[in-house]
Amino acid sequence: MYKAPGRSQRTGITLFQLLGMFPDEEAAERWFEAQRWPTGERACPKCGCMRTSRVESRKPMPFWCRDCRSYFSLKTGTVMADSNLSLRTWALGIYLMATNLKGVSSMKLHRDLGVSQPTAWFMAQRLREGLPFATEKMEGIVEVDETYVGGKESNKHFRKKLHVVGGTQGKATVMGAKERGGKVFARPLGWEPGETLAGFVHETVEAGETVYTDDHGAYRSLKNTYRHASVKHSVSEYVNGQAHTNGIESFWALLKRGYHGTFHKMSRKHLHRYVTEFAARHNLRSLDTLEQMQVMARSMEGRRIKYRELIV
Numbered sequence: 623m624y625k626a627p628g629r630s631q632r633t634g635i636t637l638f639q640l641l642g643m644f645p646d647e648e649a650a651e652r653w654f655e656a657q658r659w660p661t662g663e664r665a666c667p668k669c670g671c672m673r674t675s676r677v678e679s680r681k682p683m684p685f686w687c688r689d690c691r692s693y694f695s696l697k698t699g700t701v702m703a704d705s706n707l708s709l710r711t712w713a714l715g716i717y718l719m720a721t722n723l724k725g726v727s728s729m730k731l732h733r734d735l736g737v738s739q740p741t742a743w744f745m746a747q748r749l750r751e752g753l754p755f756a757t758e759k760m761e762g763i764v765e766v767d768e769t770y771v772g773g774k775e776s777n778k779h780f781r782k783k784l785h786v787v788g789g790t791q792g793k794a795t796v797m798g799a800k801e802r803g804g805k806v807f808a809r810p811l812g813w814e815p816g817e818t819l820a821g822f823v824h825e826t827v828e829a830g831e832t833v834y835t836d837d838h839g840a841y842r843s844l845k846n847t848y849r850h851a852s853v854k855h856s857v858s859e860y861v862n863g864q865a866h867t868n869g870i871e872s873f874w875a876l877l878k879r880g881y882h883g884t885f886h887k888m889s890r891k892h893l894h895r896y897v898t899e900f901a902a903r904h905n906l907r908s909l910d911t912l913e914q915m916q917v918m919a920r921s922m923e924g925r926r927i928k929y930r931e932l933i934v
């Protein structure tokens with residue numbers, strides 16, 4: 623668990639510095655290459671072997687694997703796969719996603735990067751798909767809370783299809799856990815059929831740790847596995863000794879500012895990606911902007927998302 627340093631300790635970068643880093647496509651290529659193969663040893667994205675070479679003509683692609691006899695580029699095997707956008711465009715997209723605390727809309731990418739709006743939308747979804755997320759179970763004091771996101775119109779068809787449970791007035795339930803002073807993990811509930819609030823906690827928090835929640839009845843069983851205390855939100859109690867959920871609630875506040883201020887809506891189908899975007903920014907918040915961009919570029923590898931997976 624890390625401690626987030628104060629704002630003053632983080633170093634941002636100016637647009638001048640950013641454009642100085644990526645003056646042309648070649649510079650962007652060098653940057654992505656340094657993130658992906660920091661030791662200079664290239665691994666083939668298809669077979670994993672190291673016997674690869676640079677193709678001087680760059681045709682059809684800049685790298686070639688001698689073992690599986692296939693060509694690859696810096697985009698192969700990442701969320702950028704098969705994209706016609708320049709690496710420079712991707713680098714600037716990473717910057718925008720890292721630095722816009724209330725989220726980056728496809729309209730902003732469209733305007734700032736000069737790509738069409740549909741392309742910008744696809745790019746934003748791919749960037750979200752490539753973001754790092756917390757994979758280790760949480761320890762120490764963990765605040766768990768649920769919130770409701772979504773418009774007024776209820777989409778019964780969708781709810782039925784994805785087994786979204788617990789929502790009110792057509793809203794989706796989003797579950798979140800936050801290590802006190804540390805990372806956040808959040809995602810829509812019902813991503814897996816039959817998932818419960820308590821089930822989310824078991825999956826996210828190490829057994830035996832301290833868990834604080836509100837007094838929702840669904841959390842009652844947690845006392846069997848955790849040191850569990852709750853605050854009675856239903857009677858307007860917000861702090862019960864050390865037990866409060868103010869940290870995760872601040873996270874919800876930011877998510878909702880993004881919802882209302884940036885996106886206006888987050889479709890159910892893509893809600894998990896928007897939530898991941900906010901959690902990733904939270905979890906990287908103690909790093910300098912440049913480090914955030916590096917982490918994001920590295921985590922794009924091994925993920926893949928196709929346009930038809932997004933639209934069907």
Ligand SMILES: [Zn+2]
Pocket residue numbers: 666667668669670671687688689690691692
């Ligand atoms: Zn290979």
